[in-house]
Amino acid sequence: MAANVVPMLYPKKSYLREDLITLMNSNASIVLRKKPNRWGHFPLAIRITKNRKSSYLYIGHYIDIKYWDKNKGQVKNSHENAARLNNLLLTKLAETNKRLLELQTDNKDYSAGQIKKELSICEKDSNFFELGDIHLEEIKANNRYGRYSVDKAYLGHIEKFLKCRKLSYKDLDELFLRRYMQYLRSTAKVSDRTIANHLVFIRLIFNRAIRQGLIDRKFYPFGRDKIVIRFPETGKVGLTREEVKKIENLKDLSKEEHHARNVWLFSFYLAGIRIADVLKMRWSDIYDNRIHYTMSKNSKLVSLQLPDKIHTILKDYITDKRAENDYIFPELKVANPESEKSLFDKTKRGNRVLNSYLSKVASKAGVKKKLSMHIARHSFGNIAGDKISIQMLQKLYRHSSVTTTIMYQSNFMNKDTDKALNRVLDF
Structure with a gap:
């Protein structure tokens, strides 16, 4: 009835x-x-x-x-x-x-x-940008400003490509995606990995549209015989033990260069802690000769023993300690601790400034490789190489899966392949 x-x-x-x-x-x-x-x-x-x-x-x-x-x-x-x-x-x-x-x-x-x-x-003409904007509002409301900044840029690129903010899901087909990929490669001049990240973002929004009944799954442009997202292998370059020693032994640095080196070494000595976590470190996070913190990326709890070299760095900042819960490094002292947006902005600016001085440090040390805060993590992986078991490295990196650790370390573990090559050529 x-x-x-x-x-x-x-x-x-x-x-x-x-x-x-x-x-x-x-x-x-x-x-x-x-x-x-x-x-x-x-x-x-x-x-x-x-x-x-x-x-x-x-x-x-x-x-x-x-x-x-x-x-x-x-x-x-x-x-x-x-x-x-x-x-x-x-x-x-x-x-x-x-x-x-x-x-x-x-x-x-x-x-x-x-x-x-x-x-x-009835929603067959739903606009991709509407759900994209909703997605941005959600991650911003959850204070995920790093993700918000990146995904907002992805949505902006699509708008530039279309020269408007109107895109129906039926028009977002395989042909559109191939044209968009060509635009990113030739006009926007982005890397293949960045193009893959763009496609992941589009796939995320399209999947949400399917779940909400805005478009039928038969119009899904991804998958076998359609658009397959492939991430190219990326080479991770880290400093060698000798290059790190050059950085450690540098003299005649400016105040800003000395500080940048300190922050970089602090990260390196603690298994390559990410810059966002380094700058958020407080004096209250240190007790029992260990540092305790929550990783910004995945909210995992970490507790690491402080190497002796860390204590040497901390001595340079103890005189500026204003309270027990004060930040160790100065970058976030001027931020509003109650505002995630303020903390994100100051962290992003701090990372940019530190990297600019690290390039000067590398030049003075005679290191030809690009020196940045992120390279501290790669450098630890490079020097760890075959010296530490994969299971222990997984604990240090706080990876959820040992497979992730194996993939990460594959960039640096060359000892066996080098020996095999030399054995073949030893005649």
Whole structure:
């Protein structure tokens, strides 16, 4: 029997109640799904119920549960984007109601899942940029400013390529992707690895569109016989033991160069700690002759014994210690500790300044390789080589899988291949 739909009446103040649309045997309402994402935020969705069976259309926004008013079925005013989100919810609910009325007019009797599929067809002209913007808002709301900066650049490149912000998912086909890859290679002048990262970003947004019913999976442009994302092998160059010694023994450095060397060596001595974690180190993180911190990249806890060489570096900064929880290095002392955005900006600028002075340090030391903060990690891997077991290196790097460690160290473990080559040529 076809679903009987009554006209949608909005109460005063546009409260989003679950009885906004009532059908004799089906209804639609705005709900907050109780399936949080990895950051603990819950998705807003339209619930379509038919004969006590429900299906959900996700609108692409997540909120903390504390901002959800269950009784009114709307986002609380305490949320910074409450008005915008509530207007969006009302609009999507109206679109759903309109399509249900059309189905009733056509005398079509659908299950909740079929109704969802029919409603999704209405979104066939959905814009890639809309979901891309939602993605950016989410990662920014979760204070992932590094990821936000990178993904925003990816979306910007697509806009430059199109010269507009309109791209339907059906137009985002294999031909489009091949043209875009050629644009990145010839016009944007980016590396093959960066091109692969662009494709990963597009694939992420396209997969979200499929999950939300914005496009049918048959239009998916990735996979066998279509676009296959391949990451090229990248050579990681680290300093040798002799080159590190040259850096350590340098004299006649300026104050800025001396500081840059200290930060680089601090990272190197502790198995190549990433710059974001180095600059966030506080004096309170050091106790029992160990340093304890949480990795910014994956939130893993790390505890490392302090080598004697680290104590020598710390002596240069102890006089500037203002409190027990003060930062060891000066870059973040001027940041707002309550603002992740401020910490990210100051870290990014600090890394850029340090790298500029490290290039001068390398020149004075006679090191021809490019010296940067990230090279500290590669240098540790290069010198560790075959001296430390893969399992121990995995612990030092805090890799989740030993396979990751093997892949990383494969750039530096050349001892066996060198011996094999020499044995062949020894005649």
